[in-house]
Amino acid sequence: MDQETIQRAEIQKAVTKGLKSLATAPPMTLSQWASDHFYLSAESSYVEQRWSAYPYQRAILDAMSNDDIREVVFKKSARVGYTKMILASMGYFAHHRRRNQCVWQPTDDDAAEFVKTEIEPMLRDVVVMRDVFPSYMQRSKHNTLRQKVFLGSTLHIRGGKAAKNYRRLSVDVGYLDEADAFDRDIEKEGSPGLLAAKRVEGATFPKMIFGGTLKLKGFSLIESRHDETAAQFQFHVPCPNCQAEHVMRWGGKDVPHGFKFDFNDPAGVVHHCPACGVGYTQAEYLNVWELGRWKAKDGTWIDHAGRFRRPDGALAPTPPSVGFSIWTAYSPQVSWEKLVREFKGAKEKAKTGDTSELKTFVNTTLGEAWEEDVEETDVDLLKKRAEPYALRTVPMGGLILGAGVDTQDDRFEITVWAFGRGEEMWIVDYTVLSANPAQRESWDKLDAYLQTRYLHAAGQMLSIEAVAIDTQGHHTHSVYAFCRDRAYRRVYAIRGDPAAGKPIKGKPSKQDVNENGKVQKRGVKLWHVGTDTAKDLIHNRLALTQPGPGYMHFSDQLEDAFYDQLTAEVRIVQRTKSGEESRWIKRKPGARNEVLDCTVYSLFAAHALDLHRFTDAMWQVLADRVAPLQSDFFSAGAMPAERVEDDVADDGAAVPPQAAAAAPSEPAPRNYDNGGSDWIPDRDNWL
Structure with a gap:
């Protein structure tokens, strides 16, 4: 072959390669593209393997790629594969359609995490993406946490809290992921859905995809x-x-269809058909799920090619916007038996007044919004159920003490609660210490009080095991210094987060301590307290009428x-800078609520001790130490008040023994970290 022929062949090869990126691919739906190219990465999948769509996923994928549909909304639970579907969509629009995209996550941190754990593994493992992503595995301005520049298109990744993250973007496809976690009003410029939709208005084929699990009823964007x-x-x-088509539902004990089970035999769970009433197992469901189809209330359905059809089978017009809803039971990723066990655990916890796990079950398993049922607590009813036991004593059942301290400009307010099995609670003390937190003497006075030992009905003396002190106010650094010097006694600096x-018990952050004009860098851990969550729990527990867990x-x-x-606060709907939200506020302006706040802080102390995770065996260890059977010769109710009268100061504060003498020397630090639960295995040193 002569030199000219060789050169001509090389030129032809180079031209063909250069024009390849401009070639128009044959029409292909997203479900077809995903079947041919998509891959489940090890970082974010139970099993690393090629993609195989579930029957219910195909129509959703094809709606995402249908140019006649401008908006797709996916109301979902967890474990139905939504994240993988939007990842496949991003790959499809970059590789097959060459369209600009933007995905918004609730926060900047969420956006960065999404890139690292989802987008980058997808770009690495879906081989065809390398055809359009020359910056793969390169450090480049075209390959960052905020954008991925492909041949012919760009994918932007943004956090959703700042209004600036919705500006100066013109894209064809927008995604709002976990939409219910966004602020409802972004810096007073509008809802995240509205701001994101503005970014696709100029596109030839605009597309918005919304998805996520629901949260609070009446406040769910999804x-x-x-x-x-x-x-x-x-x-x-x-x-x-009977072959009758139906929607699978959780049901309930008062309805004949839906899931039916015995808590003592979760493996026997079946779903009862609403038509014939016969129950079927998960295995039997998986034998017929390929025959399932998406249907609307008017009978319109979607065929396996993604086309919309009337009830008689005739083609129907494609709607401009489509909503899908599905929940965990449809997915083979989790067994029905496991769902029953999750529900059982959530129901048992709800009996103690803690509805957090039940709320999670409704949101992430059933795919439904949680409806708050919060009313004002009846003060008179609480007073009527008061029991004849003396303050500053611990009744039978109380096994460990936690305290909450509210710092005011002229006083410390303190509640001490005893906790027993299932977090049953007894108020042991409510004290107001006159003080000036700007003076060292006042902190010494608080320190002496927190070392009070309380007489238990079984004859033991109990100390406060954990203390939470609010840092908000005019004396933040004084609180920091006090807590830093007593970390070995589990004294926590806390800040409320509504x-x-x-x-x-949220995550801590390191704070500088400014004391006597000197700054100690990262000197103390500041713990964040979910105050609204704690108040919900307290309200639910106040509604319990029978002694036992949570009472x-x-x-x-x-x-x-x-x-x-x-009971000074009530949960109402309130307009905030983020939009309308359900919040706890004072029933009357100016009403005092220190007891509620201190009780919230006492709950944090209990969670810091991990009491909410205690097993029966762990509670029994405490019971054997505090109230051994051979010592149980006092009544289960009151201790005579005169037993503690000598230990009460003029201002009503309980004073530890020998408080008037020299201040007690500090015990040697124990082998645990403030804020952890390393003390739990060291059971010999609990008390």
């Missing part, structure tokens, strides 16, 4: 957006017995002010 779509679909499966869904006991020596402050 639920409202879903209900506004032109057509809403649910996945119907044929009954293995945001919805925050755990009672709150009150001494008949408490004054009316205690009850008034404990």
Whole structure:
């Protein structure tokens, strides 16, 4: 072959390669593209393998790639494969359609995490993406946590809290992931759905995809957006017995269809068909799920090619917006037996007044919004159930003490609660210490009080095991210094966080301590307390009427002010900078609520001790130490008040033994970290 022929062949090869990126691929739906190319990465999948769509996923995928559909809303639970579907969509629109995209996550941290754990593994493992992503595995301005630049298109990744993250973007496809976790009003510029949708308005084929698990009823962006779509679909499966198509539902004890089970035999769970009433197992469901189809209330359904059809089978117009809803039972990723066990655990915890796990079950398993049922607590009813036991003593059943301290400019307010099995609670003390937190003497006075030992009905003396002190106010650094020097005694510096869904014991952050003009860098851990979550729990527990797990006991020596402050707040819908939210606020402006706040902090102390995770065996260890059977010669109720009268100071504060003498020397630090639960295995040193 002569040189000219060789050169011509090389030129032809180079031209062909250069034009390849401009070639138009044959029409292909997203479900077809995913079947051919998509891959489940090890970092975010139970099993690393090629993609194989579940029957209910195909129509959703094809709706995402249908140019006639401008909006797809997916109202879902966990474990139904939604994240993988939007990842496949991102790959499809970058590789096959060459369209600009943007995905918004609730926060910047969520966005960065999504890139690292989902997008980058997808770009690595879906081989065809390398054809359009030359910056793969390169450090480049085209390959960052905020954007991935492909041949012919760009994928932007943004957090959703700042209004600036919705500006200066013009894209064809927008995704709002976990939409219910976004603020409802972004910096007073509008809802995240509205701001994101503005970014696709100029596109030839604009597309918005909303998805996520629902949270609070009446405040769910996903639920409202879903209900506004032109057509809403649910996945119907044929009954293995009578072939009648129906939606699978959780049901309930008062309805004949849905899931039926015995808590003592979760493996026997079956779903009862609403048509014939016959129950079928998960294995029988998986034998027929390929025959399932998405249907709307008017009978419109979606065929296996993603086309919309009327009840008689004739083609129907494609709706401009489509809503899908599905929940965990449809997915083979989790067994029905496991769902029953999760529900059982949530129901048992709800009996103690803690509805957090039941709320999680409704949101993430049933795929439904949680409806708060919070009313004002009846103060008079609480007073009537007061019991005849003396304050500053610990009744039978109370096994470990936790305290909460509220810091005011002229006083410390303190509640001490005893906790028993199942977090049953007894108020042991409510004290107001006159103080000036700007003076060292006042902190010494608080320190002496926190070392009070309380007489237990079984004859033991109990100390406070954990203390939470609020840092908000005018004396933040004084609180920091006090807590830092007593970390070995589990004295915690805390700060309330009223945001919805925050755990009672959040994550800590290191804070500088400014004392005597000197700054100690990262000197103390500041713990964040989910105050609304704690108040929900307290309210639910106050509604319990029978002693047992979660029940709150009150001494008949408490004054009316205690009850008034404990019930000073009510949950209402309130307009905030983030939009309308359900919040706890004072029933009357100016009402005092220190008892409620201190009880919230006492709950944090209990969670810091991990009492909410204690097993029966762990509670029994405490019971054997505090109230051994051979020592149980006192009544289960009151201790005579005169037993502690000598230990009460003029201002009403309980004073530890020998408080008037020299201040007690500090015990040697124990082998645990403030804020952890390393002390639990060291059972010999609990008390």
